[in-house]
Amino acid sequence: MNHHAGYHHHHIVQGENEVTTKVTYKEGVITIELKDKHGNAPELGVSHEKEMHLIVVSADLKEYIHGHPEKQTDGVYKLQRDLADNEYKTFVDIAPKNSTYTVTPITLNVGQAQHKHHANDLEVDKDYVKTVDGYTVELKTDTFEAGQELLLSFDLKGATPEPYLGALGHVVILDENANRFIHVHPVSNDKTQFDTVLTETGKYKLWAEFQFNGKVYVYAYVIEIK
Structure with a gap:
């Protein structure tokens, strides 16, 4: 497999989405249903060893999930994951073989979710050194x-990362x-x-x-693009 083919960036391009x-x-299971413009199940290409990457973030951007739903039947994928009552935004990252597709946010309300998406009060990190379970990672960049x-x-402070996806x-x-x-x-x-390249100014949260x-x-950072 040629991994170099995978080094692409999903820049947001507003255009026609041919896959809905x-x-x-429900009860600990996230279900994703896909249809192409003819109402059929689209054929998905493999990107980083998976047909589908599902990103789920809570409304306040504090909760972050990156999962890989498994195909159940044509056009139906499921991921077992317990979600607390909240409002979430989900991103279905796929590469349909014969359809134009742009990843766009889909709102998912779980339980009696009251929190609505609004401009979150993200605080820009002053320190880009983060430690999780004894592993320290520092983000370094030249320009914002x-x-x-x-x-x-990312400086992993001597730790050796293993290939992941x-x-x-x-x-x-x-x-x-x-x-x-x-x-x-x-x-x-x-x-x-x-x-x-981030073309818009403002605050961003990134998860490495x-x-x-x-x-x-998972290491989370808040940066500001000026």
Whole structure:
């Protein structure tokens, strides 16, 4: 498998979506239903070892889930995951083979969710060093300018990441209203460096995922693009 084919960035392009996505939740199971413009199940390509990546974030951007729903029948995928009562935004990251598709947010209400999506009071990190279960990761970048190449380098402080979904790490970026979704893959097979371009000014939250000793760790950062 040529992993280099996977180093693409999902820049948001407003255009026709030829695949419709429906996301529902019931009793610990998230169900995703897909239909193409003819009402049939679309054939999905494989991106980073999976047909589907599902990102779920809570309205306040505090909860973050990256899962891989399994195909049940044509056009129907399920992921077992308990969700607390809340409002969520979900992002179905797929690569349909014969259809135009852009990842767009789908709101999912669970239980008596009162929290509505609004401009979250994200506080920009002053310290880009984060530690989870003894593993420390530092985000380093040269520029936070809109429209400029944003090179995100992660210093793992000597820890060795294991390949996870065909790469040394994954980064998901959302704007503070969780409307723009960017899934960024590493620039090469052997570096924990990622690059993208954020064209709009404002605050963004990014989640970096790395695997150590068979477990995936998630590091969250809040940045401001000026």
